[in-house]
Every structure is written in structure tokens, then in C-alpha cells.
Amino acid sequence: MTIKKSMVAGAIATTLLAGCGSTNILLTPEENIDSVALKVSPLTDTQLKHWSHDDLPADTIPGMSVDKAYTDIFNAIKELRPTPVIVGVLDSGIDIEHEDLKNVIWTNEDEIAGNGIDDDKNGFVDDVHGWNFLGKANNEQLELVRIINKGDDGSADYQRAKAEYDEKYNEALQNKTRYEQILQSVTQADELLQKELGKEDYTLEDLKAYKPSTPEAQAATGAMTQMFAYEDSVADLKKELKEGIEYFTDQLNYNLNKDFDGRSIVGDDPDDITDTDYGDNNVIGDREHAKHGTHVAGIIAAQRNNGIGMNGVADHVKIMPVRTVPNGDEYDKDVALAIRYAVDNGAKVINGSFGKYYSPHKQWVWDAIKYAASKDVLIVKAAGNESLDLDENNVYPNDNENNTAEIADNFLTVGALNYEYGPEMVATFSNYGKDNVDVFAPGTKIWSTTPNNGYEFLQGTSMAAPAVAGVAALIRAYFPKLKAGEVKKIIMQSGLTSTANVILGGNPNYKKPFAEASKSGKMVNLYNAMILADKVNAGKVKL
Template sequence: MQFAHIRFMLKLLLLTGLFLSGFVIGITIADQSENQTDTLSLDQNSAPYVPGELIVKYKDGTVAALAAEGSGPVALEALGAEVSTDFSSEGLSNLQALDISGPLSVKEAIDELEQSPYVAYAEPNYIISLSLPETEPAGPDDPRALSALSVPNDPKFGEQWGLANTGQTGGMSGADIHAKEGWDTTTGSDSIVVAVIDTGVDYTHPDLAANIWTNSGEIPNNGIDDDGNGYIDDVHGYDFINNDNDPMDDNGHGTHCAGVIGAVGNNGVGIAGLNWKVKIMPLKFLRADGNGDTAASLNAIAYARRMGADVISCSWGGTAKSQALGDAIASTNILIPCAAGNAGSNNDITPHYPSGFDSPQIISVAASDAKDGIPSFSNYGASTVDVAAPGDWIMSTYPSSLGYPYVKMKGTSMATPHVAGLAALLLSKNPSMTPSALKAKIMETVDKLSAFNGKTVSGGRINVQKALGGGSSSSGVVPLPGMSQSPKDLNGDGKFEDVNGNGRADYSDVVTFFKQMEWISKNEPVTAFDFSGNNRIDFTDVVKLFQSI
């Protein structure tokens, strides 16, 4: 659409002459690492928003209709409205950000726009604030913590209780997500991309650099938008709050989340991410002081969708319900784990966003501690919070420029990337899994725990081993005679082609299946081994298994 037509449209909108009375928006925005504060309303104490900016969504068909009526340039400067960003080009149809200056305040502009027959909604460009998280620097490596482990060989893995809990932090042995057992099935794939929308990521960190996403369509440092996506030299993501191509983390929060998802594993350095191999896409929308805004988050979500992210991890939020943010999330076909919040409150009563949007793409995450309890800071909700994951004093990566290469943090911010990492592991097995299938698999395979009964939808904490089809699970599959491990579903299709449970599908599985057909038919679920689809276990299944291998 021509800029003149946009200006003409806005003049029509602003001159409708209709005014709204009693327009109130309640808002709380805060980080997941501290309790949420600053509850304000737009018509009283001035809710936190970017001065002179707002976001407007036009009704379907409005833009084209008004453009057709346009007759030339219209000076909007006198009215104080200017289009700063047209999100339509990012796949968010009829959504725009406006700069408001001159005679109209943000509230006055919203009042008028909301009464226009052409406007679906208008809202301020809310500020999203990330309070500085509580951190604890990592101590020196303790070789005793690793002595019982052969893999992975990362020296700080012994301090990652959330992945393998032996009681090493004073917790309860086994109160973990069984990552080590899950890695018998897969340790990830560098074809899976996880976007971390946060304070950026230290893409030079020695435990992250090999797993950082690279835009193959961009030639570095040539000052040209080689791939035509609207961003110049976006080689390793983008900074949408400072509007440049350097998403370096100058806060620490985003790098910590990225390490949980995908610090390089078994490389003899630092920690192990849930994925040893993965691609982390750094998308910065929060500054060093932890402040960002809704418009920047919309651009980050749109970029992640456009550039092929498979999972989007969002460790932030608050009680403000930005409809624009909800629309941006709904426009994706990507699983989006979101932090439930750190107010220690019930999200069923006090909604939290973006985790509380009614969107099938979202999986809302509470925190669990090293004793499989729910920490006092973690939000919860029997109908609004889906699962729990480790979030209490989690060891992970941190920008060395901020003083320490590894620190411990706590919050649902730390729980969320555990779920994002599990989703990436599932996709490494079966890249065709839909967001709804991923969400269902993660929720169906939790460890049911009393602490989360009535506190989350699933009633439990995630279990990597079960989700990946290893070990015992709700499938009812058990080890065959003479086998030490249960069969595994390696590709997520519901068939347990790894019959002997050794983590791979090969001809030994065919031999084992042939020898144990009668036992399988009597002791295993038929659906798990009916490779031919004839609803029984017979020689045709052996043939199909042989052909698939």
C-alpha cells in the first residue's frame, strides 16, 4: 500500500469524531525472575508504555477499501500521527505501529481510534520490563560431582540437578527430568532451530558458539540485505529494540536460557544443554537494563516465524493482555513455551501473559525444585499452567563480559527453556510433529507429582526419557525377555521399531522381533508393534520392520 494511502486512511480514522468514555486498561508487566509489580491503569497512574507510540489493528478489508478512496498525499503531521511500522509485511495483516506527536496524546488517539468503524482495537506500545534476576556465580569445577558419570564429560554437569539429580544440591535423588536416560534416544539435531526471544544471546560463548544459528542467505558485513527479508547483515539473528544486527546479550538472562536449551554437550567444557546439538536463534527485544516493548516483541516473533524457527522460547511476561501480542502468537505454527510467572500466585485467578493466551501453540511452564516441589515464587494454575520443569537455582551459561561464564538463576524463566529444549529433542526425532502433537506428547509423559496435583493441567514435571519413548511410559511397552531396556519409538510415529531398546534400529531388532513374536503378541500393546497395520502381530510385521531398516 502506498504511504500516501496510509496517511489518508489515518486521517479518516482520526477525524471520525467519535469519543470513548471510561476506557481503562489494567496492566502489570514484570520479569519472570522477580515478583511482578507496577499495576497501573491507562486512565489513572499512566500505565508503563512508550511515550508517543501505539499499536492499532484495522478490521479486515479496511486497508484496501480506504486505499481505494485515497486521492493523493495527505499531511498527517498536523494531526500528530505517523506510521512507524507496518507489521502487515511481517505476516500480521492490518497491524501497524504509530508515532503520535503534536496535539494528540496516546490516550486521546486510542479513544478516537477505538471508536472508528475501521479499527478492531488500539493499545499503547506497552513496556515489557525484565527485573535483574537473582544470580549466584558458579564455583570451581568439582571433579567428584562427575566421578560416577561417563557421559557427558562437561565438568559442571554434576551441578545440573535438573538433568540428573543425585541429591548433589541437597535435593532428592531422581527428582529430575531424566535427561541422561533420554539421551540414549537422541541428543538433538543441528537441523532444529530454537528462537530465544529475550535479552539476546552471547553467541561467542565457548559453550554456545557451535550451536548458534547462522542465516545462510546473508553475506556478513557487506551492508546489503542479501536475502531480502528486510534486515541487513542479520547473520546471527537481530536486535529489535536497538534496531541493529547485533543480538549480543548485555544483560545475561537470554544467554542463561539459551544454555539450558542448547549448550554444546559432551565437549569437555562447562555444562551440557538439553540438546547437545541444536541451532539457537538469538532475537533481542530487551535492552541491557531489561526494558523492551511490545512492538519489538512482535517483530521478533514475526522474524522467528519467517526465518524458520521450529520452537520459540519466551521466558518473560506479566499481567498485561496485549491483543497485538496474542495475535502475533496466533499467527505462528510453532510451539511456544512461555513462563508462568514468579508472583507465587494462581494464574486461574490473576491471568498472566503471554503464557495465559488461549492459543494451542502455547505451553505454559511452572517451576519445580530439587525435591520435586513447587517453589514459593512459581505461579501455578489448574487450568492455565500446563507443566512444571526445573527452575530453582539452575546452572547455565552467562556472558563472560558480565564477569562470570556460568551462573545459577531461579525462576520460571529457567523452567521454560527446559520445555523448549525437550520440544527440540522431540523434533530431532520426528521433524514433522505439529505444535499440538508436541504439546500433547510433553504433557502426556510427565511424572505425576503430588506438588503439582491441582496446580497444573498435567499434574506433573516433564520427563525427557518418557517423552522420547525410552524406558517405561504410558505406552505400556516393557522389555522383551533377555533385554535390559524397553523398546523405543525412535521417530515418534507410535511404533517401537527399536525392539531391543539399544537406542537404534538395525537388523538385530528384526531378529529379536521374529524370535519373540508370540511373546510380543501376548505381552505388548499390539498397536506398538503392528508395523503392517493389519491389527495383529504376525510375519508381515517382521517384513515391514525389515524394509523400514
């Protein structure tokens, strides 16, 4: 998805907690951004790489006040010895050899690497750094395709899936063709303008100063000038288009291909929850498919202040990779078993940056969520990227069993923020919901780790959830006596409020108060969360 540059505008009424607790955390003054001069210039590349850690009152960017927390809180409570926290990352695989992650990867000290023996008797052989429930599989169908292939035409899911399939397939085919045509036009216009301008790399200013000498050059100039409204450079634009073509090609070849069988290579029965002897200990998997999980892991805990790359949200964290999510829809069985694996092997926070809209074995996952709750483990889950109201559309997994009350108090659903404060504050792609989304956090154009020591901007609620998982991990590190349900409430109650009417569902004509976009009506804020956690831990505040 392309991103227009930010013009921060509007006003905010922030709710900041004041007071100190048992650890002498500094007072937090009441602040109101109405009194702050708002930025009106586009964010630089450096600012974009860091915006999710910024402070809204100081920077007028709806970040999580991460730097402020480290400067004003963590430096002030150095006498506390935080308890290391394991964060289970259920995802596509993680490059555990990445320069910014290798020192924060969980190691199972009770397992002897490479001896082919289940030393710790946990049911997984040589799971030194986690487990891979996908084996060598990478691509998968969408769940609706699997439902159609099973042919249970009497079920409601079958009828709905069948009705949706043709629309999705035709949409993917049309989008692939459209992206290919745009890329061809951009490439031709770019080649012409390189010759006309006498340079390979040119800017919007170059185009504005250029006087076309032919109708073809004039058309190319007009087309590329429009493109610069969406990307910083022609190279970035081509990259976006190529990734779009790849995405829709994968949909046609794998996700929506009724004849594709991605599971047979795994060697299990995905409809039998008791068939658990599958998978392996290769938590990276295919590096090409590990980008998403590696990016998520970096947001949570890329090694801080090591002089390279970027800083994750959380210090004192170990990342437990659990490879669960293919290119396509995950299987309910893998999700349920992955949650249980993370819980049984010491994770206190689990991040789930995935989701789907059909779930044949949803009860298995609900049971796993309840199991995690019984073991005091918090699950942080991405809300999804389809611009939908989750009060009207179910995305799985969720904690809303059969549309009743929440099944447990340990499940936190996160929507995505854009870096502009004001009407465009909610990311255009983000799902939302007054009852079924709990909070919002930064999720647009997030800079983080990618395989082979790379770094890249990605976006989605997939990026917002791990930011919150990092906040949860820090709370649990410094205040280990707080329960998962308390950590969830602290994160929800300590966030920043906003008076803005925001665009929801990416529709400029549909606006609601930000307070109605989620259950808490707030943006996650690490600085405030630590202060409230301190007060709750000291018994000065009851949730």
C-alpha cells in the first residue's frame, strides 16, 4: 500500500496519569497538545524510521512515548532488577541469525542441540530455539478454498465461501493485470525521462522545472508527477508495484488455487488435533518467507543501543519463535498447538500477527486461549487489515466465543495507527470495532528487521500488535507479580485519548470519534503504562 506524506493537523486532549509509586517513577504532568505548535512538514526518512517511539505531546506524532519512557522512567529505576520475559512470536518464521536479533532469541537450556533426543521431555525433539509447526511448507490456500474443497454444501460456511470465491479470484486477477499495466507505463515513462533529464535519479522538483519538448515527454512528466504524490522515488514506486504483482500472483497460484495442496508436505492430518507428531526445529524456515516474522520480532525486541539497525520496544526480553503462519491462511490446529507450546515453554506474552475470516476448528483455538489464561499468559493479537468493523465481522482467532462475552481476560486485540494526528489517524487498512478491538498502536510504515541482516518498512495491524506486545513485556519484566488480565487493563486504561473525529474503513465519508473506534478509545502509551503499572503494583490503584 502506498502512503501519502504526513501533514499533521488537529488538536488532542491527552489523558496522562500523574503520581508516583513504589519505584519512585517520576511525576507525569498533565499536557494538552492544543498548546503545542503542530508540525506541518512531511516526515523525513529518519523520522519515519522512528515515529512509533515518539511522544505525541512533544512530537505531535501518535507514537507510544517509548524514548520518553526509557529516558524518564527506566533510567530512574535502575535499582530494580527486571525479570527477563519470554515473548512467543507465532508467525512465518524468524531469522534468528539476524544481527539485531541473535542476542535476544530464546534458548531452551534444557535441550541439547542436535542430539536427536527430546532431552526436556516436552514432546519436541531438539527445540533449542522454538518449534516449526509448518515443516517445509510455505504456501497455503485460504480457509474458504479449503472449505469449498471439502464440499459440505449444507454448512453456512460453505455457502458463504462459495459466494465469496469468484469475487476474490476475479479481483486478484484484475488487480494483477492492473499492477502489471501500471508498472509497464511507469517503466516506459521513467526511461524516457531519464534520457530527457540526463540523470537516472530525479526528483519531483526536477520534473517541475522540466519543460517537455514532445507530447510523449509531456505525458510522461504528468504521469510521474502524479506518482510522486505516493512515493519518494521511482525506485520505491517500482518496488511497491512489483510487490503488488507478487502478492496477487501468489493469491492466484496458491491462496485461491483450488488444486494447490500445500499441506501434504507437512505429513499430518490438520483435522485431527491429537495428531501432534509433526514439524521440526527449523524456526527460520525458508528465509524468503520469514520476512513477516522477522519484522514482527524486531518491533518487539531488536537489541537496543547496540549501534546497529534499530531499537525494539522492549529490553529484558527473549523472543521464542514458533513458526505457525504460511503464505495463506493458517490452520486452526497449528495455532492451537503453537499457543500451547509457547505457554508450556515459559512465554508470558504471545504475539499473534495473523488472522482469517473462517475457522472450522475455532473451538481448539478458544480452548488454547483459555489454557493460556489459566497459566497467566497474555495474548496480543492483530485486528486485521481489511478496513472492517469487527463488531459486524468475525476475524479469527478472537476471544468472543459464539458472539458471547469474552472467554478470558488475557486476549488483547490491536488496531493500527497512522503517523498523522487528526482525521487520518486510524490507518486506512485497519479493522476497528467499539467492542472487539481493544486499543490502537502504530502500524503504518514501520521500520524493522528483515532476513539476511536487512531492514525495511512494512505496515499493517501485524506491526501494531508487536509494538503492544513489547509494552506488555516491559510491564511484566518490571512488575512480574501483575497478572495477564491486569496487564491488559493497564495497557487499555493508560493510553492517550483523542477528541478527533477519525476516518474509519478508509472511507473519507465515514467518520466517528476516535473514542468509538475501540473498546478503550485509546492509543497505547508505554510511558503512561509503566506509571499505572507501578501504582497498581503498589496497591495505590485498583483496576
